[in-house]
Amino acid sequence: MKKLWPRKWKANNFVQGTTDYEAGYPVSNDKEIVTLMGATGDRSIYPHRGIDISTVSGTSITPLLWNDQTKVGFANYNNDFLTTEQGRMVGLETPISYMFKGEMRTDIVLQRYLHLDGQRKVRTDSLIGTPNTILGMSGNSGQWNGEGYKSHLHVDISTGITGSPYLDLMASNYQTKIMSSYYYRDRYYYDPLMFLNDDDYEIRDNAWGYNY
Ligand SMILES: [Zn+2]
Numbered sequence: 001m002k003k004l005w006p007r008k009w010k011a012n013n014f015v016q017g018t019t020d021y022e023a024g025y026p027v028s029n030d031k032e033i034v035t036l037m038g039a040t041g042d043r044s045i046y047p048h049r050g051i052d053i054s055t056v057s058g059t060s061i062t063p064l065l066w067n068d069q070t071k072v073g074f075a076n077y078n079n080d081f082l083t084t085e086q087g088r089m090v091g092l093e094t095p096i097s098y099m100f101k102g103e104m105r106t107d108i109v110l111q112r113y114l115h116l117d118g119q120r121k122v123r124t125d126s127l128i129g130t131p132n133t134i135l136g137m138s139g140n141s142g143q144w145n146g147e148g149y150k151s152h153l154h155v156d157i158s159t160g161i162t163g164s165p166y167l168d169l170m171a172s173n174y175q176t177k178i179m180s181s182y183y184y185r186d187r188y189y190y191d192p193l194m195f196l197n198d199d200d201y202e203i204r205d206n207a208w209g210y211n212y
């Protein structure tokens with residue numbers, strides 16, 4: 001029997017029912033994942049907490065995870081964010097509800113889309129009406145150690161300090177490429193690829209290394 005760490009063991013035994021969302025690849029034309037969740041290397045001493053998709057600047061971005069309650073938590077397109085680590089970014093909040101230990105539970109799943117260009121597409125607190133809503137355009141904003149990034153889209157998915165038994169269950173059923181979840185600064189990060197089909201994307205050979 002596969003050995004599970006306690007959080008995943010609990011998820012496996014106490015999550016019932018399903019929750020409502022649609023998932024899709026967030027860009028239409030660029031299929032290549034250049035940095036995987038959990039990658040390590042030159043960029044950081046911490047494992048990468050999301051995926052990087054190779055995109056030409058100006059590629060439109062749609063939600064990876066969506067339901068009819070998905071709303072914009074923040075939408076930072078202005079120049080103040082050019083020199084921050086994450087650059088210009090949009091954050092979406094999606095409540096997912098299910099039964100855990102016999103009680104209804106709702107987790108707010110945060111998705112962040114980083115390094116965008118300056119075109120405003122959505123506003124903070126607005127509801128995302130459809131899964132095809134354009135959230136922003138990819139770019140290369142943001143800096144790490146004073147250095148700019150190559151043009152790419154970073155997507156990460158996380159929940160707050162209590163994590164999410166539902167996403168833990170998904171993570172324990174998912175054959176991760178490196179790492180399915182990671183706890184960092186009071187949040188649990190989950191591999192966005194666990195929401196997608198294998199044929200939605202391709203993985204670059206060196207995507208295990210964090211060098212993009
Ligand atoms: Zn990244």
